[in-house]
Amino acid sequence: MDNVRMVLELLKGFSMFVQNSLKSSAVFQGIMCTELLFEDCFIDATGKYGLPSRVRSDRGAENVDVARYMNTKRGSNRGSHLTGSSVHNQRIERLHRDTTRCCLSNFIATFYHLEEEGNLDPCNEADLFCLQHVYLPRINRALEEFRMGWNFHSVSTESNLSSYQMWISGVIQDRFAGFTGVRDILEQVPDSYGIDPDGPCPLDDDTVEVTVDEILNPLTRDDMQSLKEVVNPLSCSSENGMDLFITAARFVANKIMER
Numbered sequence: 001m002d003n004v005r006m007v008l009e010l011l012k013g014f015s016m017f018v019q020n021s022l023k024s025s026a027v028f029q030g031i032m033c034t035e036l037l038f039e040d041c042f043i044d045a046t047g048k049y050g051l052p053s054r055v056r057s058d059r060g061a062e063n064v065d066v067a068r069y070m071n072t073k074r075g076s077n078r079g080s081h082l083t084g085s086s087v088h089n090q091r092i093e094r095l096h097r098d099t100t101r102c103c104l105s106n107f108i109a110t111f112y113h114l115e116e117e118g119n120l121d122p123c124n125e126a127d128l129f130c131l132q133h134v135y136l137p138r139i140n141r142a143l144e145e146f147r148m149g150w151n152f153h154s155v156s157t158e159s160n161l162s163s164y165q166m167w168i169s170g171v172i173q174d175r176f177a178g179f180t181g182v183r184d185i186l187e188q189v190p191d192s193y194g195i196d197p198d199g200p201c202p203l204d205d206d207t208v209e210v211t212v213d214e215i216l217n218p219l220t221r222d223d224m225q226s227l228k229e230v231v232n233p234l235s236c237s238s239e240n241g242m243d244l245f246i247t248a249a250r251f252v253a254n255k256i257m258e259r
Contacts, residue, residue: 130248
């Protein structure tokens with residue numbers, strides 16, 4: 001149960017990246033995911049929407065690389081990365097709640113149900129591998145659908161513009177205002193901007209880390225190819241993928257017993 005809860009906590013925390021670029025692979029790789037979250041989500045998002053002038057976050061370990069990157073790119077001692085209590089991040093906390101409620105809660109309930117029915121052993125590495133194989137693509141798809149819905153739904157209080165339209169409008173409206181974030185979207189900024197090789201890079205030490213052991217692939221290359229042919233993770237399922245997981249778990253168990 002503890003292993004499942006740890007995965008679910010990582011999954012819920014992962015939803016903070018939904019507005020920009022959602023990929024759940026870092027969560028279900030089963031390794032300490034802070035570096036992968038940074039590379040797969042934050043860097044990808046800034047490539048699409050530009051690097052902000054400042055970033056605010058809590059003191060979670062998943063934000064350390066973001067803080068380091070912002071201080072390197074935007075410069076230290078100017079508030080490039082602001083840290084504080086989560087109560088000061090109301091907007092992202094609200095988005096976190098909506099992502100969990102509208103998108104991730106279904107998977108959370110499914111994982112608990114699989115365990116309660118005896119189909120998922122959180123201490124069995126083969127079961128965790130099958131969980132990753134089946135649900136990583138399904139969660140990625142669900143998160144992408146949520147992202148599209150969130151970014152392109154109309155906001156009645158903003159003349160029915162979508163979030164994406166408001167972002168485009170803001171960039172155009174402020175193109176001559178000299179704002180750092182807007183300027184970088186419209187102009188080519190050298191990679192060396194804001195870098196002070198001799199300057200400090202202040203980071204808070206009171207971070208919290210969650211480490212998950214790596215999930216190893218118990219199959220040979222040929223067996224892995226056979227599993228992909230037997231179980232398509234994105235196949236239609238009236239049971240939210242539980243039937244696919246059980247099929248995958250049986251396949252893997254049989255291959256392990258044949259050795």
